[in-house]
Each structure stands twice: as C-alpha cells, then as structure tokens.
Amino acid sequence: MSALILIDTLERIFLAYIGLGFLYAIYFYKRRLGQLEPASQKGSWGFKWILFPSVLVLWPLIVVKGQSPEQKISRLKSSNHLRQLQSPLFAFSAILALLALFAAVKGRDSIHFQLAPSALQHN
C-alpha cells in the first residue's frame, strides 16, 4: 500500500515538474528566447521546435544558468583548465570502472536471480 502511495506521489511530482516546464516554455518562446540570443529570432521553426524538449525537461537549469549577451563573462581560463583536466578525469573514471569490473567478476558466483514482479505474474 505504501508503495502505491509512493508511486502516486512520484507521479504527481513528475507531472507538476513537466507542467511547470510547459508554463516556462510559453514564457521562453514569448520573451526569453529573444533575450537570451537575439540572433535566434532569425532561426527557423525547426530550430525553435528542437529546443522544446530541452526547455520542458531542463527548465530549472535554463532559469538558473541562461545568460543574456550582456551577462556573459569571460571563462576562457576555466575552459583551458578543463581541457587540460580531461585526460586525468577520464583515467580516474576508467580505473574506477575497471576496479568495479574486477569486483563484479569476483562476485559472480554469489549471484541469485530476481525476476521483476510482472515477469513472475506472467509466468
């Protein structure tokens, strides 16, 4: 029963989030798009529609991080540092992944299968 309440709550949160995304999308196309990038007003309908899923899903990010031209500041040094960090960061991720892979192979014998509840019903 509590699982059903949790599902309902999660669904409502999700719908509210997407609903707010819709409302923000209306504002975005009416005003914010032109403010963020004046050149976008010359953009095609295809261009405007391709932005829609991003606005719908990532609207909080756009609200917080979207910058109009006059707000944009130089972050070249940060980009440069980031470029130099790419390989060490990848090495860290890959080594972590390989260690996990080693652990997964070591733990293979302890496996117990668990079918999804719907699959159990199906059978």
Added chain:
Amino acid sequence: MSISFSAIGWNPQKKIYDKILLALLAMILAVSGLTGFLLHSELTAETLLIRSSAVAAFVLLHCLLAIGPLCRIDSRFLPLLYNRRHLGVLIGLLGLFHAGFAAFQFHALGNIPARVSFLESYLQDFRFVLSPGPLGQIPFEPFGFLALGVLIVMALLSHDFWLKTLGSSFWKRIHILVYVAFAALVIHVAFGFLQTERNLGFLVLLVLGALSLLTLHTIAFFKNRRRLHLPGEMDSDGFYFVGRLSEFSENKARTVQIFDEAIALYLYQGKIHAVANTCRHQGGPLGEGRILDGCITCPWHGWQYLPDTGCSPPPFQEVIPTFAVKVQGEQILVHPKPRLANTQGQVT
C-alpha cells in the same frame, strides 16, 4: 560561429559523416544480433533487440571517447571531432531505446500494473544499499539510469544555442560528465550482463575497450604537456622570454603557459601575434590550429579570429584576449596581462 540558428547544422561533410555513422550502426546491430543468436539461440527477438541496442550504444560511446585523444595525438583525426555531436545524440537515443524497451518488456506485460512492477523492482535496489549482500547482487539498473541521464542531458543540450546561452565553460563541464556515464555503463554491464554471460570473450572485450581508451588518453595527455612551453626569465617591464624567432613557423603557433594564462603565439606575415589559447566556442586549443585566410582558425570547429585584435571577422562578434609582444633581436617576449578588443576591434 553562425549568426543564425537552424534545427540541425547539416552541411555536405556532415551528411556524408552521418551516412557513415548510420551504416556503422546497422553493422554493429547486425553483428551483435547475429552473435547473440549464435551463442544463445533460445533468446527471443525482443531480448536480442534490447542487447543489440545496448551493444551499439556502448561501442559507439567508445568511438566517441576515442575521438578527443586521437585528435590530440594526430591532427588527421580532426574531421571526426568536427562531426562528433551527432554521434553523441545517436548514443543518447540508443540508450533511451534500450532502457525504454527493456522497461516495457520486463514491466508492462504482466498482470501487475507496469508502474507498480517498475517501482517494486527498483525498491529492491535500494534495499541492497540499506543491507548490502554479496558482490554479485549489487543492482546494475541504477548505474544504467545514471549513464542514461547524463547522455540524455548531453543530447538535450547539444545544440549550439545552448552552448552559447549556458556559456562554453559550463556546457563543457556538463559534457565532461560523459566520463561518469562511461564508468557507470561499464559497471552496469559488469553487474548486469556479465553476471549471467560467462563467455570470456565479452569480459576480454570490455577490459580491452577500457584499456584502449585509457592508453589513448595517457598518450594524449603527455603529448599535450610536451606541446606546452614554459617561459624564460622576466624583464623589467614584466615581459617573459618565450622563444627565438627562428623557432616559429609561418602561420603556425607555439604555446606558452605563463602562470594561469595559456597563450598561443603565431608567426604571421613576419610578425608575432599573441592570443589566448582557448577558443570562445568550445574552449578548443587555438595554438594547435593555423592561420587560414588571414585568421587564426580553431582546429576543433573552424572558428576564426584576427591575429592582431583577437576579434572574429565581421559579421561575427566573438573576441578573445590578446597579449602584448616585444621583439628584441631574435628574442620574443610576451606580457601575460590579457587585453580585450572592443567591438570596433581596438585593443585596450
């Protein structure tokens, strides 16, 4: 550096690239499906499709992650980097298909409502966190979700509009999360597929894939470090010695790191010009580019800047900092304080 936006930035080269990409995808799907069928003829077509889409996304992710270091090792790979974004979006779509179809297949076809079945199984994953069991029982789905989330966010923000709006530095930070997605996917495969699939070949391929990328990134890292020169002594005006004129080649750059400023010094028409080594677009290394049509051209996506002012040629409006240069006989000196040109191209 376009001044207007279109839905998808296709040009003749990108169209050829996309056709090759789709052919590669078809080939991976066919080989993977056939291998799965030959090894396990009992598998259903749906399971083969779920596995093949995952294999395709995973193999293409390896290709995507190899492009960056390959370009740093050998500039002949640069056209791949220019076209890399469509590959990333395709991987995101394949991941979405894999996850969506697997969720439908395992949760929507039983007597329990799909949403209940879905949540019940994932609650089991969280139970593992509260009371850990044997290693082999570590849930693999959350790692797949993490990777999918990263890939989808990257695909959603892949358009140049978002790059410009969110700022290249922040955009790049988000895209570097692809490394997290890679690690999460290896773990997803290790604790999922590899727990039941005991064929040694799959394990060997997985390890070889990760090791190959690790090797490429290591080589690229050291090659990059060799490319970056350190300055010599400072003179009384705050200028640093950065090399001799004979060490420069026309239309090419030498890169110097003075404190936290990375500077690209270009020899153009017999004169040395110093600009920031970072492109406004995606932070590409301008010092690894060359001068084309009188403009410093970024090796990554071809954005251009005039060597003397750092301004993009009209009608574009991007500007990168420049640095004061002093020539004393054969010696080249540069001041590490950046200068930014105004909209009229006058350096202040």
